[in-house]
Amino acid sequence: xxxFIELQNIAKTYQTQDSQVELFDNINVTIEQGKATAIVGASxxxxxxxxxxxxxxxxxxxxxxxxxxxxxxxxIVQLKQNSGFIFQQFHLLPELNALQNVALPLKLRGDKHxxxxxxxxxxxxxxxxxxKHKPNQLSGGEQQRVAIARSLSTQPEFIFADEPTGxxxxxTAATITDLLFDLIHENQTGxxxxxxxxxxxxxxxxxxxxKQGSLNNYPVEELAYA
Ligand SMILES: Nc1ncnc2c1ncn2[C@@H]1O[C@H](COP(=O)(O)OP(=O)(O)OP(=O)(O)O)[C@@H](O)[C@H]1O
Ligand SMILES: [Mg+2]
Numbered sequence: 126x127x128x129f130i131e132l133q134n135i136a137k138t139y140q141t142q143d144s145q146v147e148l149f150d151n152i153n154v155t156i157e158q159g160k161a162t163a164i165v166g167a168s169x170x171x172x173x174x175x176x177x178x179x180x181x182x183x184x185x186x187x188x189x190x191x192x193x194x195x196x197x198x199x200x201i202v203q204l205k206q207n208s209g210f211i212f213q214q215f216h217l218l219p220e221l222n223a224l225q226n227v228a229l230p231l232k233l234r235g236d237k238h239x240x241x242x243x244x245x246x247x248x249x250x251x252x253x254x255x256x257k258h259k260p261n262q263l264s265g266g267e268q269q270r271v272a273i274a275r276s277l278s279t280q281p282e283f284i285f286a287d288e289p290t291g292x293x294x295x296x297t298a299a300t301i302t303d304l305l306f307d308l309i310h311e312n313q314t315g316x317x318x319x320x321x322x323x324x325x326x327x328x329x330x331x332x333x334x335x336k337q338g339s340l341n342n343y344p345v346e347e348l349a350y351a
Contacts, residue, residue: 128158128194128282128315130179130204135188137174148174149338152188158282158315161306163326165319165343166335172319173287175335179317180285181205194282204283206234209276209314211286211305215268217260217275223247224256227275234279246274250304266297270304277308283315290322302328 136150148171156162156179164172177183181190181201192204209230210216217226228243236242247253250270260268269289276284289305290298302325309316318329326332327345334343 126196127313128192128207130156130283130315131191131193132156132179133189133191135175135178135185135190137171137178137183138186147338149335149340150187152340154333154340156283156315156317159313160331161309161316161318161329162331162333163318163320163329163343164333164335165321165326170335171338172335175340176285176287176317176319180208180210180283207282209279209281209284211269211272211276211284211289213288213291215260215265215272215292217268217271219260222257222259223252223263223271226260226271227278230275230279243274243278246278247271249277249308250274264297266293266301269293269301273301273305273308277312277314280312281314283317284309286316286318288319288321290320290325298322298325 132152132154135152137148139146164175166172174183178185178190181204190201192199192201194203194207224240224243224247227246228239231239231242244253244256247256250273252267252270255263255267263271290301293301306328320326332343333340
């Protein structure tokens with residue numbers, strides 16, 4: 126039975142010193158494991174904030190995030206334990222080599238074979254030979270492959286990605302995208318991805334457009350001719 130995340134009547138408002146920023150309200154959407162969902166929208170629309178709320182990493186102002194795994198309601202803490210993250214800036218730890226970066230979340234959950242499993246994941250992304258290299262010895266695309274290996278190494282139900290190819294050239298972005306989609310299909314992982322890239326959005330099963338505080342399905346035709 127596939128897991129899902131249900132956003133119920135979600136609103137988010139930021140209170141700053143002298144003003145209130147109302148990002149969105151009344152958002153209702155279900156994110157399913159095994160499906161890829163793209164979140165598109167203009168800069169500043171609130172995409173990253175919505176992604177963090179989906180992942181249980183940012184508190185909504187009102188509404189409820191419901192997480193159901195194996196047929197039962199689970200806590201947001203459990204959602205975080207069953208999730209992986211990929212960011213535009215890769216976010217690898219600079220002092221750790223590729224293997225140690227991938228092994229870290231495994232070690233944190235007490236995996237006695239963390240390094241062995243991490244090496245398997247590095248091999249899955251084609252970087253077995255670069256295990257001992259630190260992030261500054263790797264190209265941007267290679268660093269993102271390490272980040273993908275790290276996000277999938279704990280075999281999460283969901284991966285949350287914020288513009289994962291935003292810092293990469295077109296050819297590298299295409300390679301990374303192929304790799305990511307192959308791996309999520311193989312592992313039946315749910316993907317929620319913020320992207321400005323039309324081709325990437327078209328590869329997802331669902332597209333959601335965040336515009337003027339509302340979230341709506343984005344028809345493929347509209348995107349194709351955007
Ligand atoms: N902690 C905060 N306090 C106040 N305002 C914030 C905070 N975090 C984000 N915002 C504001 O919320 C709005 C949406 O931010 P968000 O990063 O979610 O947008 P985005 O759609 O991801 O934009 P981009 O495409 O540029 O990444 C922005 O106007 C931002 O300034
Ligand atoms: Mg953003």
